[in-house]
Amino acid sequence: MEVNRLQTILQSVQSGEMQIDVAMTELKDLPYEDLGFAKLDHHRTLRTGFPEVIFAQGKTIPQVLAIADRLSERSHKVLITRCSPECSAAVTEKFPGSTSFDVARICAVPGKGDAPDNSYSAKGKVLIVTAGTADIPVAEEAAITAHEMGSEVERLFDVGVAGLHRLLDQRERLFSARVIVVVAGMEGALASVVGGLVHQPVVAVPTSVGYGASFQGLAPLLTMLNSCASGVCVMNIDNGFGAGYFANMLCRM
Amino acid sequence: MEVNRLQTILQSVQSGEMQIDVAMTELKDLPYEDLGFAKLDHHRTLRTGFPEVIFAQGKTIPQVLAIADRLSERSHKVLITRCSPECSAAVTEKFPGSTSFDVARICAVPGKGDAPDNSYSAKGKVLIVTAGTADIPVAEEAAITAHEMGSEVERLFDVGVAGLHRLLDQRERLFSARVIVVVAGMEGALASVVGGLVHQPVVAVPTSVGYGASFQGLAPLLTMLNSCASGVCVMNIDNGFGAGYFANMLCRM
Amino acid sequence: MEVNRLQTILQSVQSGEMQIDVAMTELKDLPYEDLGFAKLDHHRTLRTGFPEVIFAQGKTIPQVLAIADRLSERSHKVLITRCSPECSAAVTEKFPGSTSFDVARICAVPGKGDAPDNSYSAKGKVLIVTAGTADIPVAEEAAITAHEMGSEVERLFDVGVAGLHRLLDQRERLFSARVIVVVAGMEGALASVVGGLVHQPVVAVPTSVGYGASFQGLAPLLTMLNSCASGVCVMNIDNGFGAGYFANMLCRM
Amino acid sequence: MEVNRLQTILQSVQSGEMQIDVAMTELKDLPYEDLGFAKLDHHRTLRTGFPEVIFAQGKTIPQVLAIADRLSERSHKVLITRCSPECSAAVTEKFPGSTSFDVARICAVPGKGDAPDNSYSAKGKVLIVTAGTADIPVAEEAAITAHEMGSEVERLFDVGVAGLHRLLDQRERLFSARVIVVVAGMEGALASVVGGLVHQPVVAVPTSVGYGASFQGLAPLLTMLNSCASGVCVMNIDNGFGAGYFANMLCRM
Amino acid sequence: MEVNRLQTILQSVQSGEMQIDVAMTELKDLPYEDLGFAKLDHHRTLRTGFPEVIFAQGKTIPQVLAIADRLSERSHKVLITRCSPECSAAVTEKFPGSTSFDVARICAVPGKGDAPDNSYSAKGKVLIVTAGTADIPVAEEAAITAHEMGSEVERLFDVGVAGLHRLLDQRERLFSARVIVVVAGMEGALASVVGGLVHQPVVAVPTSVGYGASFQGLAPLLTMLNSCASGVCVMNIDNGFGAGYFANMLCRM
Amino acid sequence: MEVNRLQTILQSVQSGEMQIDVAMTELKDLPYEDLGFAKLDHHRTLRTGFPEVIFAQGKTIPQVLAIADRLSERSHKVLITRCSPECSAAVTEKFPGSTSFDVARICAVPGKGDAPDNSYSAKGKVLIVTAGTADIPVAEEAAITAHEMGSEVERLFDVGVAGLHRLLDQRERLFSARVIVVVAGMEGALASVVGGLVHQPVVAVPTSVGYGASFQGLAPLLTMLNSCASGVCVMNIDNGFGAGYFANMLCRM
């Protein structure tokens, strides 16, 4: 709870403008909304201008629709991630004007809230790099997330270390970005190599792409955590959303 | 075997009221029933007033029905957990008066046994808390289990630590419970936070909700085991039944 | 923050008895004390009557002494767990009247605070059971913790399942306890067996006692988490303190 | 290669009865048969009287049929384990007189070879014990294997440690067996308990029955490997065949 | 508890020869002895003629001495395994006539009990095979255990599969054993190879000998559990005692 | 970038034959082609004469077809590995003259590029050995890969260590190979045994064939990494392609 708001409430109580029970309600009535199966947090949105995000995996389609319905009342945009094709179809049918990004498994639903102020607007370019073609779905989740949150996004796909010249040839694009997201499965070495080439922050996302001793992404996860290059931070396996969100956050600094 | 019963049998033997072979049978004839593929333990029920419970997972539907049939003869209520929709349909068709709790995957079958005495009745409220919406099925398994065993149950869903004020706002509900069950996937931090806020026992249930380095619930399991908050004990991953049973047991103390 | 206190402060502000800046300080000035390297939480103690506890492992001896010094000002008793022999010697030298429990690696330091009120006093007996002799240090940590917090404690050591009659012979002692703590390394089967015999809560503590595929306690940890007996909850490996604390908490319910 | 046979061949060479090239062929011509995708080992069968066994998992149905066809030429019986329903149907259609054990996933195909001599016949009873009903398929694999190899087999199902009296009540059956196979999932504690009760060899088979931190059978596997009871040896997870084979082998000693 | 003894007690009660309280004591007074930190199980020894065994690891030297002292009163021989050099020195000093097997880390203490009857005497030879020289300590633990329990023991060391002819050359020794214990670290392949050569039971003991991806014996443990050869059972990592005990048990069948 | 080419470009710049911007383009214009979702590396092919390889797993069928289309323009042959039946059908329909190796899951597409020069031609025979029949698909991936790259390939299937004479009987075939690829699941002991018999390089490929504690190939992977035989190197689980490629590379040395 913000200090200013606390001070205001206390002043209103002192001045008699506000009754004690009202003040107590106020002090408790933080801006979230209770749907029973979900408690919607409007607080963050209002403050930062980030759109609301629904993580659809593990929720029923009616739950997703109900949450989206309520969030779109107050927010200017609602993102739904890990959206199955069935869920995506239900969303676009219910909310006209929605956009479905199939590879990224994201739906963007327009909302009735005010557009965020510009004080947190993102600056600079987010470059999304993948080691292989099979990493593209996770990369697209990152790209769409960052873009929908206001970042300029550029893609550089399939530049894994097995053909290093493909990457080296693109060094200028690497240098021109403000933040670089590296998405890689298999052994995940690309994050270290990129981290060693650039002096910008590198957000590394291991993917479950691979087989055998990749162990569903454990191999690239460990690779990235142990990166000998400084300036590399790591996200959960396949967490494209987290990487896009974090990259956008860095561009708002 | 209870000491009292042993004494009674020995006294009957001494007095000649009971023959040796009868005594030997008695001493061995503990109240269980053999169906070949299952040995039904009536002992626990008679003593504690807990309903009988069948763990359906890994059993065929005919096996579940046969066990339920026998248990319902002696018990006042039979619970069937981890009940697939097919199994649930078969149960409710065969046993009129059954209730199917779909989200919790539990069926409650009425039995012919006497209602349990009240000496073990549960006191106080069990509060079931979840970090997210996707944790609800496990939470419902806990809730239905505790309720069917005689506990008052309250639910507080989707108060994960990413929006801490949603939880802090509900502190009074936390303080009013006798036992708190915390159900959380992803990183499972909610158990530690709740454990740090309250002075009641917290029963933590990690769920397999999550992806990537959650490793099917390993992440929240380790989180909960290593909780820096005292007063937190841990159940197996997704073991809503165990948590509800244990919470009810604490309320009977 | 308690609702009552909040109401009192607001009323004082309304009545003009309390200035706004004082109220703001009050609202923030929760009872903890900052030593720089540690923030001492006096709040919990005052409320529950539990003695303060310092986890010594990972702290330097001067840090432990400084924390103990401050806590003993307000608390009636301070426990120091995971206390190395050197640390223990330093504590008993600095704080006359301290008791050192060597096997349990605990020091109890008397404090200047008031004894806790009795409203949370522990009832019933905590029975600490071990599978083997080598599990005794962890069991003693549990026993001393529960005892110093006000519980009656009984010990039943070396009744592992390899000689089941040793355990069965003690069933009356099992039945007479309010809570049972089972401490077991190797394969940890004792928790399931005790859990199947009794109807009281069983707090299971895996130990790192064992070798080879015990993997420093992973084996009994998994055993206990997967226990087929209901009514068993699990603590971290070697966490005797947690088990004693939790058992005492249950006896205060 | 047996010493006797070597001596015989050398004597035949010395005496001129056998040409060198024939001897060289003989010395290499061990009794196996090459199907290209499989090399059939007739040697073991002829010597020990064990029926031939085909592990069907991972083989195509035509491969299984072809191997069974060849093995049945020389062996008196062929067992096919891990037989899918489709595979089982194909086997019983192609080989009249075959028996399909559905729960055990085994087919027994009669062969044209001579019945084994009796010098290796199995003595005593193999008792197959399970902790729960869901462990029965693995137990049946062990039971059918041991039985088809000539052992007397008895079953004792669903006597897990959560209701210990069900097991204790059957101690005489435990004592009457020559070898005991314990099949248990969940936490696998039954093997230790049985091992502590009896003085016969216990062959422990962990199963993948369970959920959460059972990790597909890792939990009971570790439990059994760390058993505090002596006289317990361990098989691979779900390896009912191996246990039945090993138990039968012990009965032939 | 044996059925016969139960019958005898009941008859004595019926006939008035035995008072009820005496009978109750009898029924509980199974032959174990309580030292507080240990409960000594005399039952097993009396019945089977096996010497008593103390697992010294994790016990203090005074605890080991006290247990040995008590066990040697009733048993004809006491074995102490995992005996550190300090412990070994203390044992041989306190108990004249003791033998210390340094490589095996075992002490044998003579006892005052009667020699066991011969009805369980071990027949046939136990062959202890190692893959390498570094596996010898575990192998010696197995060898001394089996020998002290009455088995004839033969050793065949350093015949790992890297030089297969060393093993093949010894096939006659393999064939002449009743039970074969295979002790191997590194990758543990020797157990499968021996299991494929012989038709006797093979008791496989993985050792923690190795480095890197051996992971303290996990590699040979998994190798042995997954052995493609039938007739191989597995012990815990470095569990030479268990293997020697089990091999001796098989020779008593 | 090759030194010679660099020198040539610099000389052309010096002599004025080449403009600076052309030189800069040249210096960057390495021979790869950008399809957006993939960056095709023609460099390797031109230099070594290896055919191009597409790893189909994780790519959509249109992506595979597009990549194959472009690669076949410059290369004399394109291999597509991990090709699903659907993908295989699409490939053979689109590219006449393609060959589909179903067991190996490989398609070979003829290209328009020049055949490679002979300076890197493979010499000697690659022998592909499997432990069991179920390992054949991975073995075939290795065999087809090596063969399509120009190696003579021989197969020796189902010679696992459970019937060692099947392997020993084929020693001459082992000795006649230049490189031996050993493909084995279950416990993977075959690699060590072969490695101990021969003095050629052994390329070991663990497979996910097995069950239980094989943990999807972890068991044979660890076995092979810890091989006590020198001269054994290891590939990823199920990586038949890598083994065939590496074996062919060794034959080109």
Add this chain to the structure above:
Amino acid sequence: MEVNRLQTILQSVQSGEMQIDVAMTELKDLPYEDLGFAKLDHHRTLRTGFPEVIFAQGKTIPQVLAIADRLSERSHKVLITRCSPECSAAVTEKFPGSTSFDVARICAVPGKGDAPDNSYSAKGKVLIVTAGTADIPVAEEAAITAHEMGSEVERLFDVGVAGLHRLLDQRERLFSARVIVVVAGMEGALASVVGGLVHQPVVAVPTSVGYGASFQGLAPLLTMLNSCASGVCVMNIDNGFGAGYFANMLCRM
């Protein structure tokens, strides 16, 4: 290699100012220095103004001294991390003016190079937060690293979630930072809680502080990777240096 420099070199070649062999040397002679056992990378330092960093762990003291000697020639400051007390003593003896930060295990050696230009200077405050006192060494490594690289650093230690009010009370300090580094062992829940409270980037560092199922930091690592709060990125276990470096890098954006 930078485009500008390449252009300059090519222009010099074209104009004849630079010979081809000089150009080739130039094109290869990137600013690193070869000590045989180490190749010192002066390139990064010159460009970014970051001091040079030596990771001392695994290097001999003479190696560390030699590298520091060379680096201090060109750099204005050299940091040595993971510096043992012996190494630290040797460094401060050899390089007058060095500073040793004992808790952080870092030495700072002054160099002869020019101070970096200000174009990359760090802005805003880095707040280093720990869950407990035992996490301080890792936190100090982060704090000293960030400070020596030019960041303003503030510390907030021992505010773990077991006493949540200690953290909530410091929200203003949290809000006033530009980047927050959260250092936590045990279960690592603090990162999620902080991440849920603030809208700045959170750099999470798991520590190996803990015991039992913490598994040397695996538990908090998984917790942090699975954080339900967006805006959290993760470093390797105990990697305080990486976190301080990354936080400083973010402040330079």
Add this chain to the structure above:
Amino acid sequence: MEVNRLQTILQSVQSGEMQIDVAMTELKDLPYEDLGFAKLDHHRTLRTGFPEVIFAQGKTIPQVLAIADRLSERSHKVLITRCSPECSAAVTEKFPGSTSFDVARICAVPGKGDAPDNSYSAKGKVLIVTAGTADIPVAEEAAITAHEMGSEVERLFDVGVAGLHRLLDQRERLFSARVIVVVAGMEGALASVVGGLVHQPVVAVPTSVGYGASFQGLAPLLTMLNSCASGVCVMNIDNGFGAGYFANMLCRM
């Protein structure tokens, strides 16, 4: 056993030159020597010209000396790997003319056997590359091994991917080698990068250098196994000897 030798023996038997019992002895008397705790395999040495190798780890110093003594009788050179400083001192004292390579932990002992013939002599250069300075001990083990076995060896140390230009600058050295051994800890990405640059075989050796989530070398091991670059094979963690041996073997092809 070689075919030729078998033929010769059989001919001698046929001609009467050789008695049957002599032939039988011959057929069994393969060239190994039995020291009881070790069976020395002279066979391999005589055939291939490789020196004998003793793996000292896990052996006592007297065992190492005894084995070295016997092997040096027949071999021209004996290598002792994993030699502790104490062991090394004992070796050089006992065997004059020995060389001790301290960083590599190898001793080379001159033998009395004939120098090997040249038919297996190694051709081409083995290049040993490390990612960091701390990887040098493992790299030296590989280098000394390959060199002592007859290979020309070149070292390229500290060219990890964090400063990629250090590696790229040495491409000519990479291209000039026949086999490249890449030794890397931390995340192990160097193997993939080198594998992508060259077309020679790359032998990758993960090291246990690192901390935290390196998990004693598991991280680089998985990285290398999952390498996206073809032509990379993997050795056990820290297995410098294996890599040097394998590289030398490839140079003898």
